Amino acid sequence: MKTLELLFEKQIYNYLGLFILLAIITYLTAWPGVYTGELWGADTKFWLWLSIGVVVVHQFYAWFVWRTELHLKLMSKWFGKQAFLIWAIFFVILLIFRFVFVFILGYANRGTWGISPVVGWGLTLIILIPAIYTFYSIKKYFTFKRGLGIDHFDPIYRKLGLVRKGIFKYTPNAMYIFTAMMIWIPALIFASRAALVSALFNHAYLWVHFYTLELPDMKRIYS
Numbered sequence: 001m002k003t004l005e006l007l008f009e010k011q012i013y014n015y016l017g018l019f020i021l022l023a024i025i026t027y028l029t030a031w032p033g034v035y036t037g038e039l040w041g042a043d044t045k046f047w048l049w050l051s052i053g054v055v056v057v058h059q060f061y062a063w064f065v066w067r068t069e070l071h072l073k074l075m076s077k078w079f080g081k082q083a084f085l086i087w088a089i090f091f092v093i094l095l096i097f098r099f100v101f102v103f104i105l106g107y108a109n110r111g112t113w114g115i116s117p118v119v120g121w122g123l124t125l126i127i128l129i130p131a132i133y134t135f136y137s138i139k140k141y142f143t144f145k146r147g148l149g150i151d152h153f154d155p156i157y158r159k160l161g162l163v164r165k166g167i168f169k170y171t172p173n174a175m176y177i178f179t180a181m182m183i184w185i186p187a188l189i190f191a192s193r194a195a196l197v198s199a200l201f202n203h204a205y206l207w208v209h210f211y212t213l214e215l216p217d218m219k220r221i222y223s
Contacts (some may be wrong), residue, residue, distance in 0.1 A: 001015070001096070003071055004067055006067070006071045007067045007068065007071060008067075008134065008214050009067075010211070010213070010216050011063070011212060011213075012013060012040075012064070012207070013117065013156050013211070013212045014212040015159065016209055017205065017208035017212070018205065018208065019054065019210070021201055021204055021205055022052075022201075024200075025052065025197060025200070025201050028197045029045075029048070029197070031106055031113035031193055031197070033109070033113070033193045034109070034112070034194050034197060035048070035110050035194070036109060036193075036194075037108045037109040037110065038108055038196075039104060039107060039108035040109075040222050043106065043107045043108075044108050044194050047101065047105040047108050047109075047194070048105055048109075048194050048198055049102055049103050049196065050105075051101035051198045052201050054094060054097045054098055054101055054197060055098055055202055055205055055222065056205075058094040058097075058098060059090075059205065059206075059208075059209045059213075060093060062091065062149075062209065063209075063211065065152075065219075066152045066213065066217060067090075067213075068219070069083070069087075069152045069153055070152045070217060070220070074181075075087055076154070077154065083131065083153060084145075084150055084154070087148075087149075087153075088145075088148045091148060092148075095104060097187065098183070098202060099182070099183065101198075101200065102187075102195055102198050103186045103195075105186065105195050106186030106187060106189070106190035106192040106194070106195035107186075107190055107192075109190070109192040109193065109195060110190040110191060110192055111190075111192075111195045112192055112194065113191045113192055113196060115179040115188065115192070117191070119188075120188040120189055120191060121188070123187050123188050124185050124189055127178075127181045127182060127183070127184065127185060127188075127201045129178075130167065130178040131179050131181060131182050132179075133167050133178070134167050134174045134178040136166065136169055136177050137165070137166025137167040137174065137181065138175070141163050141166045141168065142163045142166075143166065145157075146160075146163075147175065151221050152217065152221070158221050158222065161187075176206060176207060176210055180202075180203050180206055181203070183198075183199045183201045183202045183203055184196075184203070184219075186199070206218055
């Protein structure tokens with residue numbers, strides 16, 4: 001029973017957050033223009049909910065692998081030394097899909113949001129500058145392995161402590177703030193209301209993930 005409690009620690013808040021966000025997104029779909037457009041024979045409604053669905057699958061995957069590995073070593077028992085690599089490959093694929101589907105959605109729904117191209121591209125540039133610096137800081141100081149949660153798999157990484165260099169000197173949550181802001185770019189460059197709605201869900205549910213999964217795990221790993 002203790003293990004089950006650890007696996008589902010804080011997950012009631014995850015489910016509650018998901019329910020609230022889905023209710024908000026459903027409400028926002030009534031915004032004129034959100035369902036306008038189509039691409040490759042599929043309407044914008046399809047692309048919008050596909051972009052949301054892949055987020056839910058991605059974050060459920062993260063919960064399942066991280067918690068079962070941290071408390072049961074399940075992936076390591078199944079795949080041995082290849083456990084982290086297998087986890088990382090599918091995690092990155094789903095992460096790419098999150099961005100790709102919002103770009104497709106934005107293109108299908110382009111021109112539905114009355115934002116000036118100058119403003120849209122200007123905000124895109126503002127987003128990209130700290131995002132690129134975040135990627136640089138991850139590579140130089142943090143490593144992508146740690147960004148992908150290798151501390152759930154390899155106890156050696158649990159002795160390294162938290163990084164306070166590069167952009168992490170200013171905020172420990174740079175990945176959730178700056179790199180995640182890139183999900184708003186399709187809404188800005190395509191002037192798409194549907195992409196704006198999807199970006200809201202993407203970014204908000206990512207923070208739900210942080211507070212209900214990553215933060216509790218970090219407290220246990222680095223206690």
